Amino acid sequence: MDLDAHVRLVESQMRTLLVPSEPALQPFYGMMSYHLGWLDAQFRPIQADGGKRLRPLICLLACEALGGDIQRALPAAAGIELLHNFSLIHDDIQDNSPMRRHRETVWHLWGMPQAINAGDGMLILAHLALQPLQERGVPPATVVQTLRVLDQTCFRLCQGQYLDIAFEQREAVDVEEYLRMIGGKTASLIAASAEIGAMLATDGSQAIAASREFGWELGLAFQMVDDILGIWGDPQVTGKSAASDILSRKKTLPILFALQHLPASSAAAFGRVYAQEQLAEEDVPQILGWLEQAGARADVIQRAELHTQRALAALDRTGGSGPAQEQLRALAQSFLKRSF
């Protein structure tokens, strides 16, 4: 599946928004460009890993599969990727993460105040990115509607983030609460990517709704696979240490499932170990044992498969066709293969 040409289009479109307006502001733009993988910490051009650009790809392919012109959707695709990256810059501050994609995070290099501001700047650029839609022939009412979807999505993202931060301070979180949280934090933006792509290709409300559903189900599956990789992923592939989510005591789906489904005594023991300030490497085998005992891995794999099937069924209902439709299908299937 060769999507390099699409990625290059998105990159160019994003770059048009990040041209410093005056020399004094160069570091402000520089911090954002650093995060996107275009500059190093001294603001010299490089090609670092800036992420897979998955969301804008879904937007462009969803547009193309429904007969739309990807040139028309490009400003929205760029805006979606900038929105995603705003959330990562702030997430890294909130999680106190020093590294992302093998590089120092923005706050770790330039301090928390500037990193908050760089994230804010990126969020605003995500909006300004959509302004050129009009020049590309998208009717103003559709531009307003696109911005509405983008902002409703971003608000759900903030709601999900609120829950995520609140959960860290709570002992018990149940699986349903967790699913609502990842719905806001992950699935809603992937849903919006597919929805906006469809909106810029067609007025057909059924096709748009099915495209959104495709993205939503795909987003849930994506997060579940991520949760599996965070515990059982190959460090060579993930670029993180083995069982990294366990060592950082993240309450991801397999953990919450086990806490809810283990016999009471094991669940209590698990809860005590997980509630420690710091987890040691030595605790990991015992925790993996509890997860195994609860059948947590199998359950989450099964859920991810279910959501992928639902995504594929929704994709069929969009009525899309051609190579782009097949690429969306292949993309959805490839997620599952990432892990097992």
Add this chain to the structure above:
Amino acid sequence: MDLDAHVRLVESQMRTLLVPSEPALQPFYGMMSYHLGWLDAQFRPIQADGGKRLRPLICLLACEALGGDIQRALPAAAGIELLHNFSLIHDDIQDNSPMRRHRETVWHLWGMPQAINAGDGMLILAHLALQPLQERGVPPATVVQTLRVLDQTCFRLCQGQYLDIAFEQREAVDVEEYLRMIGGKTASLIAASAEIGAMLATDGSQAIAASREFGWELGLAFQMVDDILGIWGDPQVTGKSAASDILSRKKTLPILFALQHLPASSAAAFGRVYAQEQLAEEDVPQILGWLEQAGARADVIQRAELHTQRALAALDRTGGSGPAQEQLRALAQSFLKRSF
């Protein structure tokens, strides 16, 4: 000048956006409502000081003075005030300020991660606030244009914030740099308030440009008066300690003017005192002496008067009329009277 009815309209409009969608999210909405002065720290309704709502008032009056219907401008006025408050929530984190308007700040009560997220949420609400413009008969193309002005303004705000944070880490900042910074941080949003109000009343590009200029000049005057109050303001009136900006070593306009205009030996001594980690109450009289010697207060007053005159001249050029026009004039004049 009775603008209470206008303020009440803005408050009601803002409240429509902050209705929790489900009980689990109540604290997320609660933190934002607390900041706006509607709830206490336990999320019980109160009436606290949430600020003067100056920017939405300017928006509504600018619309009214040009013959527009304030009901049409209300969603934009609410959005502008939310945008302003987003910047305050993040500003308080970035400045490490524990108090605002005699109340604890959001980050101080709920921690930095949740406060970043509450600010992000408020910024998105500022955008969603504008969506009802369409239902009120504003053409979609004007809605897109209004969102463009709002986002360009917010991006300038982020640029100003970048400079502000960067200046704190620098020894020398000249007056010109400072004026550029406050242009971004303060004047641009007041300019946008007046511009958007005009845009929602008329298509006349000259009236819109003059209204924007009114807001811009007013914003500069406003910040200069604030800088004067931060040093020479009456603690009874400002609610801050005397010479509060000196004690927190802020590089405001009077300080920068003095550093630039004192004889070299005094300027160097001033610079050394101001560069201390911590300023003592005992340092204040000496610093006030240097400011006096440089004529800093008189210079900043003169600048504030000049910008107020320019604002009033621009207001005349808008061609606005009626009580709203007179209220805008009175508002501009009242700023100067705040301080001297």
